[in-house]
Amino acid sequence: xxxxxxxxxxxxxxxxxxxxxxxxxxxxxxxxxxxxxxxxxxxxxxxxxxxxxxxxxxxxxxxxxxxxxxxxxxxxxxxxxxxxxxxxxxxxxxxxxxxxxxxxxxxxxxxxxxxxxxxxxxxxxxxxxxxxxxxxxxxxxxxxxxxxxxxxxxxxxxxxxxxxxxxxxxxxxxxxxxxxxxxxxxxxxxxxxxxxxxxxxxxxxxxxxxxxxxxxxxxxxxxxxxxxxxxxxxxxxxxxxxxxxxxxxxxxxxxxxxxxxxxxxxxxxxxxxxxxxxxxxxxxxxxxxxxxxxxxxxxxxxxxxxxxxxxxxxxxxxxxxxxxxxxxxxxxxxxxxxxxxxxxxxxxxxxxxxxxxxxxxxxxxxxxxxxxxxxxxxxxxxxxxxxxxxxxxxxxxxxxxxxxxxxxxxxxxxxxxxxxxxxxxxxxxxxxxxxxxxxx
Amino acid sequence: xxxxxxxxxxxxxxxxxxxxxxxxxxxxxxxxxxxxxxxxxxxxxxxxxxxxxxxxxxxxxxxxxxxxxxxxxxxxxxxxxxxxxxxxxxxxxxxxxxxxxxxxxxxxxxxxxxxxxxxxxxxxxxxxxxxxxxxxxxxxxxxxxxxxxxxxxxxxxxxxxxxxxxxxxxxxxxxxxxxxxxxxxxxxxxxxxxxxxxxxxxxxxxxxxxxxxxxxxxxxxxxxxxxxxxxxxxxxxxxxxxxxxxxxxxxx
Numbered sequence: 186x187x188x189x190x191x192x193x194x195x196x197x198x199x200x201x202x203x204x205x206x207x208x209x210x211x212x213x214x215x216x217x218x219x220x221x222x223x224x225x226x227x228x229x230x231x232x233x234x235x236x237x238x239x240x241x242x243x244x245x246x247x248x249x250x251x252x253x254x255x256x257x258x259x260x261x262x263x264x265x266x267x268x269x270x271x272x273x274x275x276x277x278x279x280x281x282x283x284x285x286x287x288x289x290x291x292x293x294x295x296x297x298x299x300x301x302x303x304x305x306x307x308x309x310x311x312x313x314x315x316x317x318x319x320x321x322x323x324x325x326x327x328x329x330x331x332x333x334x335x336x337x338x339x340x341x342x343x344x345x346x347x348x349x350x351x352x353x354x355x356x357x358x359x360x361x362x363x364x365x366x367x368x369x370x371x372x373x374x375x376x377x378x379x380x381x382x383x384x385x386x387x388x389x390x391x392x393x394x395x396x397x398x399x400x401x402x403x404x405x406x407x408x409x410x411x412x413x414x415x416x417x418x419x420x421x422x423x424x425x426x427x428x429x430x431x432x433x434x435x436x437x438x439x440x441x442x443x444x445x446x447x448x449x450x451x452x453x454x455x456x457x458x459x460x461x462x463x464x465x466x467x468x469x470x471x472x473x474x475x476x477x478x479x480x481x482x483x484x485x486x487x488x489x490x491x492x493x494x495x496x497x498x499x500x501x502x503x504x505x506x507x508x509x510x511x512x513x514x515x516x517x518x519x520x521x522x523x524x525x526x527x528x529x530x531x532x533x534x535x536x537x538x539x540x541x542x543x544x545x546x547x548x549x550x551x552x553x554x555x556x557x558x559x560x561x562x563x564x565x566x567x568x569x570x571x572x573x574x575x576x577x578x579x580x581x582x583x584x585x586x587x588x589x590x591x592x593x594x595x596x597x598x599x600x601x602x603x604x605x606x607x608x609x610x611x612x613x614x615x616x617x618x619x620x621x622x623x624x625x
Numbered sequence: 626x627x628x629x630x631x632x633x634x635x636x637x638x639x640x641x642x643x644x645x646x647x648x649x650x651x652x653x654x655x656x657x658x659x660x661x662x663x664x665x666x667x668x669x670x671x672x673x674x675x676x677x678x679x680x681x682x683x684x685x686x687x688x689x690x691x692x693x694x695x696x697x698x699x700x701x702x703x704x705x706x707x708x709x710x711x712x713x714x715x716x717x718x719x720x721x722x723x724x725x726x727x728x729x730x731x732x733x734x735x736x737x738x739x740x741x742x743x744x745x746x747x748x749x750x751x752x753x754x755x756x757x758x759x760x761x762x763x764x765x766x767x768x769x770x771x772x773x774x775x776x777x778x779x780x781x782x783x784x785x786x787x788x789x790x791x792x793x794x795x796x797x798x799x800x801x802x803x804x805x806x807x808x809x810x811x812x813x814x815x816x817x818x819x820x821x822x823x824x825x826x827x828x829x830x831x832x833x834x835x836x837x838x839x840x841x842x843x844x845x846x847x848x849x850x851x852x853x854x855x856x857x858x859x860x861x862x863x864x865x866x867x868x869x870x871x872x873x874x875x876x877x
Contacts, residue, residue, distance in 0.1 A: 201821075203821035240821070246674070246677040247677050247680035248673065248676060248677070250680055257680075270681075271682070274683045
């Protein structure tokens, strides 16, 4: 069956296994190389293996919940949106969420995803209590900070390359409502945006959308959006009596691939200018429901089709604090002068994080997407070089095209990761097109 | 999602409660305030399924009761042991089996027939008697478009489902006017474990969740026979109207 990541590039014919219990999974794991796949939200080739891709969405049971602590035990294929649907009415919310709720818990752990609160709460891995992992010989190991701690540390952010995540206990966070108080602040340039992030570090959530067509003095102009879970006292009327209830959102679907010309430099530039103007107009404070706040794109199902049949590639790097302003300026200038502006460009302040192989580190992360083509692939090579020159590194959950040398130069942890894979036997049982490309 | 009025909750018994269709249907009923009893062969499996359902639907009440659809002797004691007669029963037991093997191996063919027809028919018949005596109840049987016409590729399964469809149709006829509603569901293609890995045409393929919601609506509206995606009705009408002389030479 031909499958692909969320970016729809590359598309690859893969043999897919659909295990429905531990025994059938064990047969797949012990019979050759494979990679686990959750809900297919990694953008590139992280969850593609032509020889055997294991679809874990059949492992979709919620197993247990402790209301005293907020600890929820689920199978790896459970979808984040289903957790919110089940637990927000009980007053709980995921402590870390990526930009879509259509991710599986296994995928969130494997990519060690981050959200708009990384600067304050860290990545998803910080809220994982334990993981049950099927390793190379088919046995299942409980991993936590106390039990098999090395395996636990490598599995969080390990891109599925240490074994197959079967189930996990994660810690939810209590909230008083399903609403978010949002503060919108326009920033006239990159330095201004960074200044706003730095003085807003006490806010739980912060993220900026960047107009990547702006040049010169306006380079990096953006709309910074800060957010805080609303408490009951901030609500009124009917929302106060039912603080977790939301009117259902209308979902739209992109029924067709957009034609190649629909998303061209002019339409993207117009969108960017429009979005900036709208953000400036709406500056100030407002109450937003959780779904619109955290998952604006989820209302348009299959939004990835907007890039047409060729698909798109994401670029996401993080730069250390000290080099952020200079490095980001160079990245944005390269994008702007290549006239390859991105539809969605997102900037985010990250906090410090110790990890074996996870993406986040203290500094600023920039995420962009480009329709796949010779020009954009060449541009991304230049962005790689700028990132390397400023001591940055790359997010593997987004990547579909980086080369092994770049990864190795960006990340001194690669050697230890490879060694762990080789000693544990994982290297012979778990691999993806990405791990082969990056020689992991 | 508790109902606003604290009326007595209605209850649904789900037979074959670990299938994807059963899970989604149980979820929809639970979201609408029904209590659910999950039954199936493996006690651990149905207990996990019951726990899953209670976690997914705040305020729901879900129980588990073991039942093997091939053990027809156990049906009466199983029903006698239930704390109360449910308001509705969903039979989602199904075994697709392997057509080639069924042609060579009578034991496999028999297993397909017994799992899809004999067991479900006998059990639903017993429940129908109890519903009739009470003068109220809904019987939901998951049959299949494969039962509408026998095809070379899956006629053992198809014949068993045809038997179930006819059985449900007969029950409906018998119980019309006696307060008992009988719903036959012919899902068409559904993205489930049973069809995992098959290439299915997107427009004809329903998601399990869609199916759960369609079944719930059909029970509320007391429909008789539903195809989940409407396009299946004209398709099956066309397939049904091909003359046998032509049909026997076709590969469908």
